[in-house]
Amino acid sequence: MTKIMTLVQASSRDLYILVGVVFVLALLPLGVSPFLLSVGTSVLIFALAGVGWNVLSGFAGQFSFGHAAYFGLGSYTVAILLTKYSISPWIGLIAGGFVAAIFGLLVGWVSFRFGLKGAYFALATFAVAEMLRLTFNSIDYFGAGIGITIPLVDGDDWARIQFSDTRALHYWFALGLLAVSIVAVIAIKRSRIGSYMFAVREDEDAASALGIDPLRTKLIAISISGFITALAGGYFTLFFLFIDPDVVFGPLVSVAILLRPIVGGVGTIWGPVVGAAILSLLGELTRTLVREPPAFLSFLEGANGLDQVLFGFILIVMIIRAPDGVLGWFRRKREKGTE
Amino acid sequence: MTTILDVQGVSKSFGGLKAVFEVSIDLEDGEILGIIGPNGAGKTTLFNMISGAIPADSGSITFDTTRIEHMKPHDIAGLGLVRTFQVVKPFAGLTIHENVLVGAFLRRQDPNEADEQAHKMMELTGLTPYAERSAQDVTLAIRKRLELARALATDPKVLLLDEVLAGLTPTEGVEMIDVVRSIRDSGVSVLIIEHVMAAIMALSDRIAVIHHGELLAIGVPASIVKDPRVVEAYLGEEFQIAPD
Amino acid sequence: MQGRSRTFIWAVLAFVVIGVAFAIMQTSWWDSNDTVFIQAVVSGMLIGGVYGLVAMGLSLVFGVLDIINFAHGALMTIGIYASYLLFQNYGIDPYLSLLVTVPLLFVVGMGIQRFAINPVMTAPVHNQLLLTLGIAIMIENLLLVFFTGTPRSIELSYARGSFDLGFMTLDFPLRVFGAVVSMPKLIAFVMALVLALVLYILIQRTWLGAAIRASAQQPEGAELVGIDNRRIYIITFGIGAAAAGAAGGLVMPFLFVSPTAGATFTIIAFIVVVLGGMGSIPGAVVGGFIIGLTQELSQLFVSGSSKLLGVFVVFILVLLFRPQGLFGARQR
Numbered sequence: 001m002t003k004i005m006t007l008v009q010a011s012s013r014d015l016y017i018l019v020g021v022v023f024v025l026a027l028l029p030l031g032v033s034p035f036l037l038s039v040g041t042s043v044l045i046f047a048l049a050g051v052g053w054n055v056l057s058g059f060a061g062q063f064s065f066g067h068a069a070y071f072g073l074g075s076y077t078v079a080i081l082l083t084k085y086s087i088s089p090w091i092g093l094i095a096g097g098f099v100a101a102i103f104g105l106l107v108g109w110v111s112f113r114f115g116l117k118g119a120y121f122a123l124a125t126f127a128v129a130e131m132l133r134l135t136f137n138s139i140d141y142f143g144a145g146i147g148i149t150i151p152l153v154d155g156d157d158w159a160r161i162q163f164s165d166t167r168a169l170h171y172w173f174a175l176g177l178l179a180v181s182i183v184a185v186i187a188i189k190r191s192r193i194g195s196y197m198f199a200v201r202e203d204e205d206a207a208s209a210l211g212i213d214p215l216r217t218k219l220i221a222i223s224i225s226g227f228i229t230a231l232a233g234g235y236f237t238l239f240f241l242f243i244d245p246d247v248v249f250g251p252l253v254s255v256a257i258l259l260r261p262i263v264g265g266v267g268t269i270w271g272p273v274v275g276a277a278i279l280s281l282l283g284e285l286t287r288t289l290v291r292e293p294p295a296f297l298s299f300l301e302g303a304n305g306l307d308q309v310l311f312g313f314i315l316i317v318m319i320i321r322a323p324d325g326v327l328g329w330f331r332r333k334r335e336k337g338t339e
Numbered sequence: 340m341t342t343i344l345d346v347q348g349v350s351k352s353f354g355g356l357k358a359v360f361e362v363s364i365d366l367e368d369g370e371i372l373g374i375i376g377p378n379g380a381g382k383t384t385l386f387n388m389i390s391g392a393i394p395a396d397s398g399s400i401t402f403d404t405t406r407i408e409h410m411k412p413h414d415i416a417g418l419g420l421v422r423t424f425q426v427v428k429p430f431a432g433l434t435i436h437e438n439v440l441v442g443a444f445l446r447r448q449d450p451n452e453a454d455e456q457a458h459k460m461m462e463l464t465g466l467t468p469y470a471e472r473s474a475q476d477v478t479l480a481i482r483k484r485l486e487l488a489r490a491l492a493t494d495p496k497v498l499l500l501d502e503v504l505a506g507l508t509p510t511e512g513v514e515m516i517d518v519v520r521s522i523r524d525s526g527v528s529v530l531i532i533e534h535v536m537a538a539i540m541a542l543s544d545r546i547a548v549i550h551h552g553e554l555l556a557i558g559v560p561a562s563i564v565k566d567p568r569v570v571e572a573y574l575g576e577e578f579q580i581a582p583d
Numbered sequence: 584m585q586g587r588s589r590t591f592i593w594a595v596l597a598f599v600v601i602g603v604a605f606a607i608m609q610t611s612w613w614d615s616n617d618t619v620f621i622q623a624v625v626s627g628m629l630i631g632g633v634y635g636l637v638a639m640g641l642s643l644v645f646g647v648l649d650i651i652n653f654a655h656g657a658l659m660t661i662g663i664y665a666s667y668l669l670f671q672n673y674g675i676d677p678y679l680s681l682l683v684t685v686p687l688l689f690v691v692g693m694g695i696q697r698f699a700i701n702p703v704m705t706a707p708v709h710n711q712l713l714l715t716l717g718i719a720i721m722i723e724n725l726l727l728v729f730f731t732g733t734p735r736s737i738e739l740s741y742a743r744g745s746f747d748l749g750f751m752t753l754d755f756p757l758r759v760f761g762a763v764v765s766m767p768k769l770i771a772f773v774m775a776l777v778l779a780l781v782l783y784i785l786i787q788r789t790w791l792g793a794a795i796r797a798s799a800q801q802p803e804g805a806e807l808v809g810i811d812n813r814r815i816y817i818i819t820f821g822i823g824a825a826a827a828g829a830a831g832g833l834v835m836p837f838l839f840v841s842p843t844a845g846a847t848f849t850i851i852a853f854i855v856v857v858l859g860g861m862g863s864i865p866g867a868v869v870g871g872f873i874i875g876l877t878q879e880l881s882q883l884f885v886s887g888s889s890k891l892l893g894v895f896v897v898f899i900l901v902l903l904f905r906p907q908g909l910f911g912a913r914q915r
Binding site: 190191192195196198199201202203205206207208209210211212213214267 | 413416417424441444445489490
Binding site for chain 1: 649651699702703706707708709710712713714716717718719720721723724725727728732842850853854857891892895896898899902903904906
């Protein structure tokens with residue numbers, strides 16, 4: 001209890017923000033179309049996956065380009081347990097987290113023991129995710145290339161986390177998962193292991209001179225990271241009701257996961273959430289622009305792919321102009337202002 | 340007095356070069372032992388072996404009662420033998436406070452206790468005014484003190500200081516000497532490599548002279564300056580007892 | 584060090600030779616599999632040559648600029664479309680149009696480096712990676728906007744003809760021990776080796792190459808002797824893009840032309856680069872062959888698995904045991 005109190009005191013600002021953000025986001029279903037709400041749910045799911053990525057790559061500084069591996073393991077664990085063994089996704093989500101965490105330990109142990117860093121670690125994680133995708137594609141038990149469809153049930157079923165009024169409840173559930181994960185990340189940031197992750201990210205030699213075991217720290221980071229991202233993947237199964245290896249293990253999933261925290265601000269608590277919000281707004285904006293352009297841009301109408309061109313362009317400008325993400329950009333503006 | 344760190348006949352070669360050869364030194368509990376020698380004499384290599392950064396080819400290193408010559412740096416630091424780096428290695432992306440906090444966590448789980456310890460160490464090293472500054476935006480003198488504060492925050496029994504005075508102005512140097520003294524007075528034994536001779540003569544209880552990777556002499560400063568081997572081989576060239 | 588790396592290369596070659604010999608013995612017991620096996624080897628070599636070609640430019644950029652260029656495949660796609668459009672609209676032979684596509688991509692590459700990548704040369708890995716990813720997204724979708732996603736292909740009139748070489752007549756598609764060799768693939772293979780040689784000479788034997796190597800190994804030192812690193816980076820990226828353009832032009836005749844046609848090569852090219860050693864042209868060629876053969880043969884021996892699975896296994900092993908690659912000297 002006292003531990004919780006000290007955490008609340010020490011991280012009060014982040015926690016107040018969390019309460020505020022969750023409150024506002026929770027009201028969203030009341031005034032939004034079902035379509036936008038389902039967009040919102042997937043935004044939350046990928047924000048959650050980004051929160052997980054951020055622990056390994058932002059906090060501990062080990063850039064992963066293959067977090068689809070953990071996302072997919074979470075997805076498949078929930079799907080297999082539910083469809084083959086009728087095990088509730090409540091258990092499935094947690095089990096998926098542990099499967100991913102253990103897999104992360106394995107990948108991390110091998111690659112960190114062999115000293116993989118930077119670009120090489122990134123490429124290795126990519127290869128690992130691709131290997132999982134190809135393996136799952138060829139194993140019948142996992143539905144091979146056909147994938148797994150989650151059968152629908154009538155009415156609300158809390159044991160299966162399936163709801164007739166699907167969107168609002170799904171949205172709130174995803175929001176709950178995200179909020180819990182952010183509380184966990186706030187606690188990590190404030191705790192010893194968080195401090196150690198930052199130290200290892202900044203300078204491994206200096207960290208070990210202060211008694212920190214870099215390997216152990218990175219392994220803890222990769223397992224927590226995998227766990228959270230697997231929660232997102234597991235919930236994706238319940239929301240989307242269909243998965244196949246390309247959908248959950250594909251390279252685009254890895255990119256989608258890392259894009260959000262990078263745009264928002266790597267290594268910050270709120271980066272993944274801010275990034276997810278900005279990217280989805282941006283995505284909707286460019287899509288709308290192409291669908292119903294204003295008069296002077298009428299030539300854009302119906303140009304398939306143009307939204308992606310704009311998206312790519314904004315991404316490029318953002319990385320050049322705001323290299324430490326939107327939050328970093330604001331912080332630097334503020335610091336300039338105060339000096 | 341008991342021996343807290345006992346180095347017996349350690350050697351290290353890089354390729355054909357004998358960087359350190361059969362060096363034996365002992366550090367008594369509560370003393371400051373200075374190590375001097377010209378550039379390239381093998382002082383930092385010796386430090387790297389004691390702190391576990393590089394393995395010794397032969398010889399034994401005993402800390403308290405534990406043999407540490409085959410242990411990893413973080414395990415050695417965990418035992419209470421902590422080093423600083425000659426080329427400072429601050430955690431550049433963190434604030435001064437967060438840097439010191441990393442060290443404070445070694446013996447404390449609780450964030451509040453660690454925080455308390457970090458503030459104490461910043462106070463001791465005069466870093467409190469800079470607590471919220473980013474470690475990459477401060478002067479070298481501040482970063483040198485940060486190096487020290489971070490190591491101190493781990494509650495070490497023995498500190499290995501690698502040229503903490505180098506690059507400092509005379510005033511900054513005097514402040515740093517005071518800090519090192521107060522560290523010793525708080526019960527920490529100190530092994531210090533230094534180039535600024537006046538400082539180390541005044542600071543050290545005993546001095547070890549290393550030349551061409553070998554231990555030339557070890558003893559109290561007064562006897563070291565009189566030792567003919569030291570004078571002949573080393574002191575004659577560039578050594579000054581008093582500053583200019 | 585030198586001796587050890589040579590040992591490793593010999594070990595790998597010996598491994599491949601023994602593997603192939605073993606495979607031949609195996610297959611000779613089932614005569615019906617003979618052709619299948621030879622076809623796999625031939626296809627592996629041919630596609631391996633192309634992989635090497637794609638990887639060369641990437642390797643140069645990776646080795647000199649230390650940038651993971653995820654837009655490499657997209658640059659290749661520009662080459663593919665340029666070549667396709669010149670053929671479709673003006674009837675220009677794809678091999679002749681290399682004279683256009685290669686300079687075009689050189690300029691495009693220089694522009695990208697100058698305006699997009701030079702500003703982030705000191706940024707962390709993830710930002711550089713994302714930037715090139717953004718460039719790839721832009722290029723691919725611009726092509727989508729202008730040319731739609733419909734896959735297209737061309738037919739070269741002479742690809743199925745006979746050629747009299749004086750001492751013998753070649754009938755395309757060629758048959759080598761029962762394996763089919765199409766003319767465009769053979770040309771791409773031969774040209775890949777030629778271009779590798781050109782690039783190798785450029786890097787090893789010219790003043791520009793010396794400057795590039797200096798800039799890669801000792802940026803500060805290069806600066807001291809009057810080399811403008813940023814200009815070298817621009818030129819190097821231009822050369823890398825030009826190589827991608829050449830690869831695009833050469834694969835166009837036997838590929839479905841689509842906005843993502845080149846992207847499929849990006850990852851393979853990265854694997855080849857790491858395998859061969861970053862910055863090494865011979866490494867890219869040998870790495871290309873190894874990956875091409877691995878891809879075709881692993882599918883033969885482990886039935887039901889994807890072509891790429893074996894490739895990724897090889898990749899992970901190289902990353903762990905020889906991260907500097909077969910020909911790489913530089914330690915991470």
